[in-house]
Amino acid sequence: MEQHVFLQKLQKAGINTDQAIGRFMGNTSLFLQFVRRLPQALRFEDIRRALEAQDDETFYMLVHTLKGTAANLSAENLAECTQAILVEYRASGFKHQKKLEGLLQQAETESEKLSQTLREWDAEH
Template identity: 35%
Template sequence: MSEQLLELLEAHGVAAKEAAERLGGNCALYLRVLRRFTEDRSCALLCEAAVCADAHKGLLYSHTLKGIAANLGFSRLSELTQAQCGLFRSGDTQEAFALTGDIEAECSRLTALLEEVNGQS
């Protein structure tokens, strides 16, 4: 079952096998923390920071998402947040917040995917 889920995730652009391998091949742990992602509020908080144009919080939540994405094998989200953090750090706040829409869309896609995975596990 776990193998099938990993394959499903891989098919949707998630580096699931590599991420599970980093967790010592502990698929149960990996699937458990994946479920946590659907409850995580970092993306919502990033969107709120974008609305308030609060660059400090924007960087904080983008950075948190970046860490989560890296650990969970969310390649696309990792790329987006890395780019956004880079823009925040270089002081290009406007450009950084412009990426929030893409990040939110990717988070939504992943959430939907993980809910599907949860349904199967």
């Protein structure tokens, strides 16, 4: 797959590639190096464990880190999902655990679109 096709697929998967590449000062290669690291930041199992254990510090740190990574890569849908998790958590802690689980599921669904696109790229390169 050619680079421009990959960028189009990333766009369809929820990354504002123009904005992201701009954030990387127009350096597409550098952006691609960082976006390929995204799957390592998708620590949903760890986030779920922290949620189930009601481990405030770990839960907040993991979700906040994921939100920052998504925002820096202009993965707008994923960033919005993780922001919603943080808003709910800040408002009520773990009181509405089912709601947090639902929001986390939405974030996982969004991340899967990106992960699939990245797996396709890696398989060809």
